[in-house]
Amino acid sequence: MTHVGYLVAGWGSAFLIxxxxxxxxxxxxxxxxxxxxxxxxxxxxxxxxxxxxxxx
Amino acid sequence: xxxxxxxxETGRFDTxxxxxTTRMLGWALIVGLIVLLWLAFVATDPDIRIDAASxxxxxxxxxxRLIYVHVPMAxxxxxxxxxxxxxxxxxxxxxxxxxxxxxxxxxxxxxxxxALTLITGSIWGRPIWNTYWRWDDxxxxxxxxxxxxxxxxxxxxxxxGSAESRARRAAIVGIxxxxxxxxxxxxxxxxxxxxxxxxxxxxxxxxxxxTLFTFMYAIVFGLAxxxxxxxxxxxxxxxxxxxxxxxxxxxxxxxxxxxxxTDAVNxxxxxxxxxxx
Numbered sequence: 001m002t003h004v005g006y007l008v009a010g011w012g013s014a015f016l017i018x019x020x021x022x023x024x025x026x027x028x029x030x031x032x033x034x035x036x037x038x039x040x041x042x043x044x045x046x047x048x049x050x051x052x053x054x055x056x
Numbered sequence: 057x058x059x060x061x062x063x064x065e066t067g068r069f070d071t072x073x074x075x076x077t078t079r080m081l082g083w084a085l086i087v088g089l090i091v092l093l094w095l096a097f098v099a100t101d102p103d104i105r106i107d108a109a110s111x112x113x114x115x116x117x118x119x120x121r122l123i124y125v126h127v128p129m130a131x132x133x134x135x136x137x138x139x140x141x142x143x144x145x146x147x148x149x150x151x152x153x154x155x156x157x158x159x160x161x162x163x164x165x166x167x168x169x170x171a172l173t174l175i176t177g178s179i180w181g182r183p184i185w186n187t188y189w190r191w192d193d194x195x196x197x198x199x200x201x202x203x204x205x206x207x208x209x210x211x212x213x214x215x216x217g218s219a220e221s222r223a224r225r226a227a228i229v230g231i232x233x234x235x236x237x238x239x240x241x242x243x244x245x246x247x248x249x250x251x252x253x254x255x256x257x258x259x260x261x262x263x264x265x266x267t268l269f270t271f272m273y274a275i276v277f278g279l280a281x282x283x284x285x286x287x288x289x290x291x292x293x294x295x296x297x298x299x300x301x302x303x304x305x306x307x308x309x310x311x312x313x314x315x316x317x318t319d320a321v322n323x324x325x326x327x328x329x330x331x332x333x
Contacts, residue, residue: 001102001118002102002117002118002119003117003118003119003183004118006119006122006179006180006182006183007118007119007121007122009179010122010125010126010175010176010179010180011122011125013172013175013176013179014125014129014172014175014176017168017171017172017175018168018172018281021168021285022285022288025073025285025288025289025292026072026073026288028292028296029072029073029288029291029292029295030072030073032072032292032295032296032298032299033072033073033295035299035302035303036295036298036299036302037302040298040302041072041294041295041298042291042294043154043290043291043294051153051154052150052151052152052153053147053151053152053153053156053219053220053223054151054218054219054220
């Protein structure tokens with residue numbers, strides 16, 4: 001196989017960056033979920049749907 | 057995190073940002089990744105052709121395997137910024153919170169994907185073009201501008217100000233993202249003489265058979281990954297919003313309770329003073 005170093009660098013950087021981003025995203029979610037009541041954690045109700053930016 | 061006991065009692069399988077759907081999609085992506093790696097590194101052949109005139113071997117050789125990660129990243133970035141632009145229009149037209157959160161989550165993924173497009177493209181360029189980067193190349197520079205614009209969009213979302221003005225300002229930058237994506241995509245056609253980048257590989261039928269299949273598979277895989285990240289990102293953004301609101305409500309309640317306590321103490325002091333006089 002030719003260009004092994006380039007392949008490792010290219011695919012490796014993709015795995016590394018996406019992996020770090022995914023891990024950070026999941027950690028952010030877990031941390032925030034501890035601060036928000038369970039019934040308010042998901043966007044599910046029609047009331048949520050009707051909500052507009054700037055509404056109190 | 058939902059405990060086993062809670063799952064049994066409530067029938068819910070949700071965790072902070074996970075659900076049955078994201079978990080199933082997540083497992084499908086892991087299996088899909090293994091298949092992609094097998095296709096990209098084992099099943100497909102390197103790009104080797106014989107030059108008719110000299111009889112020498114020419115082509116990209118194994119460096120061609122980098123296109124299975126580079127092109128899907130670019131397509132994910134374009135898709136992510138298109139979704140951000142749609143969300144931005146909906147924010148401007150309807151002040152929709154849902155679309156605002158979708159736009160923000162999508163732009164974050166777009167920023168990651170455009171950064172990876174630049175990185176993997178640069179690494180691929182070294183063996184193929186003999187250079188990592190050229191400052192006068194329109195495709196490279198417009199992609200860099202796209203990445204910077206995405207960072208700008210994310211920065212604008214975090215600026216001080218009311219939720220409404222913040223969302224509106226971000227929405228305008230969000231629309232610029234899709235306009236720039238079109239410029240990036242078309243740049244190889246519009247300014248063909250000012251770029252080293254090849255034109256569309258798929259429409260030019262430059263690849264075929266298993267290589268084409270792997271290429272398309274990698275794109276579908278990339279888009280499935282985008283969907284998974286978008287769902288997760290949206291849920292995190294929703295939690296952030298709820299946390300902000302409940303943090304505010306909690307602070308107001310604490311302030312109100314404090315004021316009531318102070319009033320009660322003052323009233324007691326006044327009563328005491330009154331009794332003495």
